[in-house]
Amino acid sequence: MTETDSKILLTTDDLKVMDDELARVEEGIVSLEDRREKILSQRSKVYELLAALGKAVPNAGVPQTRIVQGKLKDGRTIRVSRAGNMNVGGVTWMSEISRLLSDERDGMTYEDLRAGINLGPLAERLKQSDKGLYGGVAKLEARGELTKHNGRLFDPDHHADFLRRVAVGLVEDTPHISQQTRPSPMAEAIFSLLVVHPSGVDASEIVKNMKDHPQFSEVVSKNKTSVYNVLKRMIDRDQIRKEGKTYFAIRSDDPPENKSGAAHDRS
Numbered sequence: 486m487t488e489t490d491s492k493i494l495l496t497t498d499d500l501k502v503m504d505d506e507l508a509r510v511e512e513g514i515v516s517l518e519d520r521r522e523k524i525l526s527q528r529s530k531v532y533e534l535l536a537a538l539g540k541a542v543p544n545a546g547v548p549q550t551r552i553v554q555g556k557l558k559d560g561r562t563i564r565v566s567r568a569g570n571m572n573v574g575g576v577t578w579m580s581e582i583s584r585l586l587s588d589e590r591d592g593m594t595y596e597d598l599r600a601g602i603n604l605g606p607l608a609e610r611l612k613q614s615d616k617g618l619y620g621g622v623a624k625l626e627a628r629g630e631l632t633k634h635n636g637r638l639f640d641p642d643h644h645a646d647f648l649r650r651v652a653v654g655l656v657e658d659t660p661h662i663s664q665q666t667r668p669s670p671m672a673e674a675i676f677s678l679l680v681v682h683p684s685g686v687d688a689s690e691i692v693k694n695m696k697d698h699p700q701f702s703e704v705v706s707k708n709k710t711s712v713y714n715v716l717k718r719m720i721d722r723d724q725i726r727k728e729g730k731t732y733f734a735i736r737s738d739d740p741p742e743n744k745s746g747a748a749h750d751r752s
Contacts, residue, residue, distance in 0.1 A: 504708055504709055504710050507710050508709070508710045508713045511710065511713060511714070511717070512713065512717075525576070525577040526577050526579055526580070576606045576607065577621070578607065578617045578618060578620065578621030579621045579624055579625055579630075581602060581605055581606070581607055581621075582598065582602075582618075582621045582622060582625060582631070582638075583625060583630060583631070583640070585598060585601040585602070585605075586598075586631065586638060586639065586640040586643070587640050587643075589640075589643070590643050590646065590647070591637075591643075591647060591656065592634065592637035592638055592639040592643065592644065592647065593637060593638050593639075594636060594637055594638070595638070598618070598622075598638060599611065599615075599618070602618065615721075616717065616718070616721040619718075619721035619722050619723070620721050622638065622723075623721070623723050626723075629641065632644040634647075635658060635659070635660040636660055669715065670700060670701075671695065671700075671701055671711075671712070671715050672715050672718070672719055672724065674695065674698060674700070674701070675691060675695070675712075675715060675716065675719065675725070675732075676719070676724060676725065676734055678691065678694055679725060679732060679733060679734035680734045683733070683734075685728070685731035685732060685733045686731065686732055687730050687731055687732075688713070688716070688730050688731075688732065689730075691712060691716070691732060692705065692709050692712045692713075695712050696709070716732060723735060
């Protein structure tokens with residue numbers, strides 16, 4: 486073995502160590518963000534309780550807000566309160582999504598929701614990553630505080646009202662097909678793998694399967710973190726769920742507790 490070969494082997498080993506560590510760090514980030522959302526949500530409820538009781542609310546937790554207007558793709562105008570600091574006052578993905586949906590009687594598509602959030606205090610965080618958006622939607626749905634219907638997201642009360650109006654012919658119930666939610670080729674391959682293994686597949690086995698797949702062999706051989714990135718996006722979008730290190734497909738005929746599993750296990 487030449488000195489050059491030795492250096493190449495050492496570099497390859499170093500890259501593998503880096504990839505493994507990066508995968509662990511990224512999974513840890515998801516877990517920390519989930520914990521952060523829970524803390525902010527709890528703090529928001531404390532602020533609301535203090536205000537309801539007429540108690541003083543800490544000044545540091547009161548954001549300066551203003552109302553801004555923007556246009557959705559269908560021409561509708563949307564009004565959004567923009568906080569001076571997105572981390573104070575309990576502004577969370579769930580609270581922002583709930584507030585936006587409460588103003589839209591006919592529901593919102595994911596594209597509408599993105600447009601609304603881009604006008605609000607979480608705009609910068611959405612630019613960095615959309616996993617908080619999908620995670621917030623999943624958690625609200627699991628709590629019964631959000632309803633999905635024909636490609637739209639509804640406040641549950643607005644959804645009941647929408648169905649009443651559909652029944653009497655006041656509005657049409659037309660399915661919305663989002664181009665943004667089309668899964669990537671690797672996501673489709675992973676989902677197909679999980680469907681034929683209803684008892685679940687471990688992360689290491691998914692990585693091995695993708696590495697052996699002719700379409701993804703090269704990219705996964707260079708960086709197996711790419712598989713973990715796809716898995717996290719699929720969890721955030723309620724396509725799969727995770728228990729420990731095992732992943733399961735979420736199908737339309739799954740019981741509700743399985744469908745909401747992705748919202749609870751992101752570590």
